[in-house]
Amino acid sequence: MKVIKLEDLLGTEREVKSPAGWTSVRFLLKKDGMGFSFHETTFPPGLRFDMHYKHHLEAVFCYRGRGVLTNRDTGEKFVIEPGTVYALDQHDRHTLEAETELKLVCAFNPPVTGNEIHDADGAYLPDTGD
Amino acid sequence: MKVIKLEDLLGTEREVKSPAGWTSVRFLLKKDGMGFSFHETTFPPGLRFDMHYKHHLEAVFCYRGRGVLTNRDTGEKFVIEPGTVYALDQHDRHTLEAETELKLVCAFNPPVTGNEIHDADGAYLPDTGD
Numbered sequence: 001m002k003v004i005k006l007e008d009l010l011g012t013e014r015e016v017k018s019p020a021g022w023t024s025v026r027f028l029l030k031k032d033g034m035g036f037s038f039h040e041t042t043f044p045p046g047l048r049f050d051m052h053y054k055h056h057l058e059a060v061f062c063y064r065g066r067g068v069l070t071n072r073d074t075g076e077k078f079v080i081e082p083g084t085v086y087a088l089d090q091h092d093r094h095t096l097e098a099e100t101e102l103k104l105v106c107a108f109n110p111p112v113t114g115n116e117i118h119d120a121d122g123a124y125l126p127d128t129g130d
Numbered sequence: 131m132k133v134i135k136l137e138d139l140l141g142t143e144r145e146v147k148s149p150a151g152w153t154s155v156r157f158l159l160k161k162d163g164m165g166f167s168f169h170e171t172t173f174p175p176g177l178r179f180d181m182h183y184k185h186h187l188e189a190v191f192c193y194r195g196r197g198v199l200t201n202r203d204t205g206e207k208f209v210i211e212p213g214t215v216y217a218l219d220q221h222d223r224h225t226l227e228a229e230t231e232l233k234l235v236c237a238f239n240p241p242v243t244g245n246e247i248h249d250a251d252g253a254y255l256p257d258t259g260d
Contacts, residue, residue, distance in 0.1 A: 001201050001222040006213030027215040028189055034217060035239040036166045038189045059158055059168045061235045063193040071131045083136030085157040087164060092131040105191045105235040109165040 002032070006040065013114065021047045030111040037111035043067065043098035052093040057109045059087045065102035070095040132162065136170065143244065151177045160241040167241035173197065173228035182223040187239045189217045195232035200225040 004027050009015050014026045021044050028038040043049070043065070050072070067080045072093035078086065080102065088094065096102070134157050139145050144156045151174050158168040173179070173195070180202070197210040202223035208216065210232065218224065226232070 001203075001206075001224065002215075002217040002219060003199065003208040004215045004217070006215075027191070028217055032217065033219055034187050034189055034237075036189070036237055038191065038215065038217075038237060040191065040213075057164050059164055059166070059237075061157070061168065061170065063233070063235070069133065074131075076131075078133040083170075085132075085134045085136075085168060087132040087134070087158055087162065087168075089132060089163055094131065103193070105193070107164075107166055107168060107189075107237040 002028075004028075018049075020049050022049060024106075026112065026114055028111070029114045031113070032111075035109070035111065037108045039106040039108070039112070041102075041104045041106050043096060043102040043104070045098055045100050048095060048097040050093070050095045052091070053088055053108075054091055055110075056112070057087070057089055057091075059085060059107050061085050061105045063103050063105065065098060065100045067096060067098040067100075067102050070097075132158075134158075148179075150179050152179060154236075156242065156244055158241070159244045161243070162241075165239070165241065167238045169236040169238070169242070171232075171234040171236055173226060173232040173234070175228055175230050178225060178227040180223070180225045182221070183218055183238075184221055185240075186242070187217070187219055187221075189215060189237045191215050191235045193233050193235065195228060195230045197226060197228040197230075197232050200227075 009025050016024045024039050024041045026039050028034050062080050062084045063082050069078045069080050139155050146154045154169050154171045156169050158164050192210050192214045193212050199208045199210050
């Protein structure tokens with residue numbers, strides 16, 4: 001059993017602050033052996049960010065805030081609010097825009113190693129064996 | 131892309147109400163093809179419940195409420211509060227007690243099929259191919 005407190009990860013390599021403005025705290029990474037990674041991500045109000053996880057499936061639960069998710073493959077838009085889950089099961093190109101601060105709980109399969117960066121397309125690069 | 135609203139699952143087979151008092155809303159199950167399942171679980175104040183996932187790994191993020199998690203294998207106790215994650219990476223026998231209503235976001239690997247029940251030990255039974 002592992003018990004991990006958010007406050008203990010702040011300022012460590014498990015708190016990733018994007019130059020774009022979002023912050024992602026990685027509670028569980030590949031090396032934790034769960035078969036998925038488990039993060040809390042914060043989008044500040046007004047942030048609009050394009051993503052495309054070519055190599056991962058991701059599920060996201062919103063527990064606070066309000067925003068809009070756009071599926072850039074289809075043009076569809078969805079309100080994101082507490083109690084909304086979205087699942088990127090088709091490696092969907094997507095844009096998330098926060099109207100108020102968004103608090104999101106995210107699971108990735110395969111698990112993120114912690115060393116990925118978003119490339120120019122907003123993807124995480126594939127795992128290279130870490 | 132799937133976008134799922136909590137309110138749309140209430141009263142369906144994806145809202146599981148335990149006779150013990152907890153409720154689990156299954157946003158993503160095995161058949162959703164994510165490689166993990168993704169739930170929101172609510173423990174009402176005062177509920178104390180023994181669990182033992184012999185066949186699954188589980189990670190849990192608390193976003194509201196306060197409780198105590200006991201590792202029944204070691205006797206250790208941990209405060210569960212917003213921003214706490216616990217990971218059952220050793221199929222740990224555990225007890226969760228809610229002091230106030232606990233709101234939990236849970237990921238299971240392998241994914242729950244939706245048909246499991248807790249057996250007498252508090253385990254989910256293994257997947258039989260659904």
